[in-house]
Amino acid sequence: MVGIKDIAKEAGVSISTVSYALNGSSKVTEETRERIKAIAEKLDYVPNMAARTLKRQHTNIIGVYLADYGGSFYGELLDGIKKGLAVFDFEMIVCSGEKSHLFLPERMVDGAIVLDWTFRTQEIQQFADRGHHVVVLDRKIGHENIRKVLLDNKGGATLAISEMVAKGTKFVYLLTGSSKAYDSQQRLEASLKELNRFSIPHETIEGDFTEPSGYEAAKQIMEKKHKLPIDIFAFNDEMAVGMYKYFEKTNYVIGKDVRIIGFDNIEIGEFLLPKLSTISYSKHRWGMLAAEKIVQLIQGMETEDEHIYTTLINGDSF
Structure with a gap:
């Protein structure tokens, strides 16, 4: 597997120069950056995200945990989360299943938004106790590292x-x-x-x-x-x-x-x-607020719990 050492050797530069170039640092010229990126592409270089995460201590990615992906409910909610995170230059990965819970302790995501009743409350509390940040959309939990955005x-x-x-x-x-x-x-x-x-x-x-x-x-x-x-x-x-x-x-x-x-x-x-x-109710706003809360938690900003309120839409079925 190609690493930055191979790129550095091909380009005739130091490993640190390659790292600066691939991570968008201003410490290298645009000409050097483009040359190194071209060599990386030629060598079919794939960044090692786990290694980068250990070094940087953050990924700018939020895990969004759902019980399932079925039905037409989730689209508007996820769009709201996506757009809310984009404001802060964060992205999301949608997760389901117990194995994906490891993304938090392994630091593959910076925090979690949970709308998954199969994700045990005790486990969420344990993550919060260890310093991980979580926004829950489907339960009441009190913790300094957890915020709630609950539907009424x-x-x-x-x-x-x-x-x-x-x-x-x-x-x-x-x-x-x-x-x-x-x-x-x-x-x-x-x-x-x-x-x-x-x-x-x-x-x-x-x-x-x-x-x-x-x-x-x-x-x-x-x-x-x-x-x-x-x-x-x-x-x-x-x-x-x-x-x-x-x-x-x-x-x-x-x-x-x-x-x-x-x-x-x-x-x-x-x-x-x-x-x-x-x-x-506004599923888009629900997602936007959840995104805002998780980033504010991660960045150590003041943030409060929120509620999403409901209205009755009169159709002809009743």
Whole structure:
């Protein structure tokens, strides 16, 4: 494997001169820099990132940890993170799975943004105790090296149930995400509080935030005896889409016989017929704030926790 020693030998310069040239230092002339870069390209030189990281003690890269990459939810969030980091000359790498957790202790990333309920809270706290910086989007943790940018899940769920109450609902099905997911827990807690406040009967069905789980939940609901309309609060739009696909195969009319409210306001919801009623918030702003917080932590700047607030988008599905 070609190293900077080989480039230095080919160019007839010192190793330090090659290092300055490849790292953009002003200590070499532009003519020397271009000549060394040309030789490096000719020799097919690939920088050793691990070695550079050990020397510089930073990478200007942030690890963004997600539970999975499925569905259409993440695009706008990641775009917000990317643009937010670019302001500070940082980049991101999107990660999933336990092995990628090693990027923090091995200093392959300078910090982490976590929206991954499988990433254990205890492990995040241990990283923070060791001096690593983390921004969490899906749980409450108090630590000097951790900041939270949390979605107002309870407020959004309250808006959804309030809309149902205003429309005269008599019974509500709550389609949740995984019981281990923070956002699902928060939405369920707020929903139950509101339904109990108005003495409205309800039933909870556990999904997993995916379209297929929404389809299966709709099938399960149709196997029960009930009066019309059937009112459903799906804890995300992906599951609501799955329900649409199931009910399209029946004689039930969405918006009349079956009334649905989703959560997240993903783009596909606008193209459903009828248009999906949903809880909306700015995923782009969520990402931008997360990026800002992690860089401020890394640079030792004052920074506070933030919340992303929600609104109800009235469609024709409820």
